[in-house]
Amino acid sequence: MSEAIGFIGIGAMGQPIASRLIDAGHRVSVYNRTASKAAALVEQGARLADSPADAVEPGGIAITMLANDEAVEAVTLGDEGLLTKLGNGTHVSMSTISPDCAQRLAARHAAQGGHYVAAPVFGRPDAAAAGKLWIVLAGGAAVKQRITPLFEAVSQGVYDYGEEPHAANVVKLAGNFLIASAMEAMAEAFTLAEKNGVDRQHMATMFGETLFACPIYKNYGAMIAEQRYSPPGFTLDLGFKDMDLVRQASAKAQAPMPFVSALLNRMLALRARGQGGLDWSAVGRGVSEDAGTA
């Protein structure tokens, strides 16, 4: 069924997701703080909205894909935010945000008879463009049924974590933590081997073909082995934000996570030296710098 969708946030991920929704026949209105970024989507048939509220219809669907808690709260709760117009519609929040923020937003929507669904994604911009994202879903059963058809256009699979939206955000943060841990571990392993005369790329290839024959180890393994940290697919600055959200969630849940502490210090040191704009696989650069081989 064709839906009227207000799509808010046309960044590296939002752009290909919105594009695929237009291709799938949905009526999409787009809003972005920097309107010029919406030009390609408008050419493709999207309507350009001049505020988050203007992008959505009462009872309709709003999709947000933004960088952090503050941005999602601004477009939702601001004077011209989507909450002023969405009514009993559904807000599908795809951003990687804190579980706390998800709980606050869910309560605000519920208070006016609306719905909030968390649907953060795994996958980089090229996976979004190919419709190959993995979606982590949580929210009310009825609204999940309504929005699930939308995901067919952008994902290769949807995992449902029940009725509490923030559960999906915890899973997304946990996944980014697993990726960051894998990158740090590979960088340490490759650098130890390098200093013993072993070729980094030979080793990355071997592990990517054997014990760790999976996308994260193959793709990030190649980047870290070759020390190829730009252009960024996902920046270290954003990765640091996510690890800081993991740290907060860990503290709130009283779940000690020593690897998170190590990762935060790693990323903080790189940002302090002006490398926050590199791909977040640049944790490997930090390892090489520590070892004197950068």
Add this chain to the structure above:
Amino acid sequence: MSEAIGFIGIGAMGQPIASRLIDAGHRVSVYNRTASKAAALVEQGARLADSPADAVEPGGIAITMLANDEAVEAVTLGDEGLLTKLGNGTHVSMSTISPDCAQRLAARHAAQGGHYVAAPVFGRPDAAAAGKLWIVLAGGAAVKQRITPLFEAVSQGVYDYGEEPHAANVVKLAGNFLIASAMEAMAEAFTLAEKNGVDRQHMATMFGETLFACPIYKNYGAMIAEQRYSPPGFTLDLGFKDMDLVRQASAKAQAPMPFVSALLNRMLALRARGQGGLDWSAVGRGVSEDAGTA
């Protein structure tokens, strides 16, 4: 070509490897400190040797699969060690030992015109029994050519790291470090999620089907999600030994590895509480204990 092989060390890994070599038609003599462990192999056709030297022939092949540096050095350099008889033969060392030990042993063999090849393996006992090990190989080109046919009986793939035997030991240690890091990261992620109401097993299944669809995350992920840490396939005591070898190699190479420090402390705490005999995936138990959910 059928070879005369002296196989030394009939433990959880040595047993199935020796068994497959017998099945492949090689003439195998076996030695084990506790001779009774060799009974099944003798029934299968192996000759029982009463010392490491007795197991090998001058110019032949010796294979050692033992727990640590000390054990390999004892059967090689002892009064009745294989070095007293092997002459210009080849010692294939499959144990997970330190790179330093490999260098010492290679020098001793070379001094008498013999050869030392490092061939540590990835895979647990069931993989050995199925002939599905991965072999990490390093040593002189001519002897590697001689022994490679032996590996067809036990492995699904051989990766060659050149002429310096200790390089293979570094790669093996680095691989065990990657596995231990993945286990710690999964345990931290699952426990964070659990304390937020998310089912550990649902999450392990999802990551094992998506970002981390590879043996280590699938198999250890299931064990850690279910908190199933016995019977052990590879004990925490042995895992600790390996992480300590990684630490030593890291210090010698001046390659800082913060994750190794975290893993050593994790494993040390579990051993201090009498849990060294559990499977090494019990790092997950340590994470749960810290979080008050064990």
